Amino acid sequence: xxxxxxxxxxxxxxxxxxxxxxxxxxxxxxxxxxxxxxxxxxxxxxxxxxxxxxxxxxxxxxxxxxxxxxxxxxxxxxxxxxxxxxxxxxxxxxxxxxxxxxxxxxxxxxxxxxxxxxxxxxxxxxxxxxxxxxxxxxxxxxxxxxxxxxxxxxxxxxxxxxxxxxxxxxxxxxxxxxxxxxxxxxx
Numbered sequence: 001x002x003x004x005x006x007x008x009x010x011x012x013x014x015x016x017x018x019x020x021x022x023x024x025x026x027x028x029x030x031x032x033x034x035x036x037x038x039x040x041x042x043x044x045x046x047x048x049x050x051x052x053x054x055x056x057x058x059x060x061x062x063x064x065x066x067x068x069x070x071x072x073x074x075x076x077x078x079x080x081x082x083x084x085x086x087x088x089x090x091x092x093x094x095x096x097x098x099x100x101x102x103x104x105x106x107x108x109x110x111x112x113x114x115x116x117x118x119x120x121x122x123x124x125x126x127x128x129x130x131x132x133x134x135x136x137x138x139x140x141x142x143x144x145x146x147x148x149x150x151x152x153x154x155x156x157x158x159x160x161x162x163x164x165x166x167x168x169x170x171x172x173x174x175x176x177x178x179x180x181x182x183x184x185x186x187x
Contacts (some may be wrong), residue, residue: 012060014032014059015057016057016060016065018035019093029044029047054104057097058100058104059101061098062098062113066084067086068080068092071122074122074126078170078173086166089161092155095148099148105150115146138177142177144171146168150165153166
């Protein structure tokens with residue numbers, strides 16, 4: 001079983017390395033097989049379709065190249081997401097593949113990502129009286145706004161740079177889970 005995990009990781013690492021030379025569409029299973037020194041059939045066993053490969057590659061890139069640094073509070077979450085947007089800006093090819101991978105309907109197992117688990121724990125800690133359904137909604141919203149998909153949409157759809165994406169993210173977070181003190185109108 002360890003061999004399968006190692007082979008899959010090697011395939012994903014090789015695909016990531018090949019992304020520096022060409023687009024995802026131009027990476028064939030034969031290219032991956034040659035890079036990993038396995039048969040093309042081995043690649044097909046691990047990733048039966050390009051969608052399987054893209055989803056796994058997107059998750060792997062997100063975990064390896066754009067991890068969210070530890071956070072326990074909404075303020076720490078904002079800071080971690082802001083650093084992440086700047087990292088996306090530094091490696092846009094990887095960020096766009098990660099965005100495409102997460103935009104697919106889930107093909108692989110339904111395990112919760114570590115980022116989602118961390119956001120869920122943070123929401124429970126920051127708003128312990130929030131009912132479970134609303135906590136799930138807040139978690140999903142925060143997860144989306146901190147994702148490569150949000151960054152890619154802002155970058156391509158609105159031609160925003162990292163700082164503008166950070167500002168849009170902050171505005172969205174203010175409406176989801178207000179944590180910044182606001183001036184009192186009565187004062």
